[in-house]
Amino acid sequence: MLRPSMREILKEGESYYEMVVAIARKARKIAEQAEKDGILLEEKSVTTAVNMFASGEEKLSNADVNINNNKQ
Numbered sequence: 393m394l395r396p397s398m399r400e401i402l403k404e405g406e407s408y409y410e411m412v413v414a415i416a417r418k419a420r421k422i423a424e425q426a427e428k429d430g431i432l433l434e435e436k437s438v439t440t441a442v443n444m445f446a447s448g449e450e451k452l453s454n455a456d457v458n459i460n461n462n463k464q
Contacts, residue, residue, distance in 0.1 A: 396446035406452050414455035415441045 402411055418441040426433050433440070444450040 396442065401442070401446050403452075410455075411445070411452055414450075414452055415445060417455065418444065418450060 398408060398411065402408065415438065419437040422440055423433070423437040425431075426437070441450070445452070
């Protein structure tokens with residue numbers, strides 16, 4: 393998959409901001425795991441994370457992202 397657009401990744405009702413945060417968090421986990429295991433990544437961790445969300449391997453509904461601030 394070559395550079396999927398956000399329109400291709402986002403499902404109806406999903407937040408662009410939440411998706412960006414989820415991709416960033418997943419990319420950080422990928423990079424940290426690769427460093428821990430001593431693996432040299434063939435592509436950038438952000439690219440891997442974007443592709444995982446685009447393919448459906450990762451889902452925003454499963455990501456630990458919540459932008460709602462319920463402060464009273």
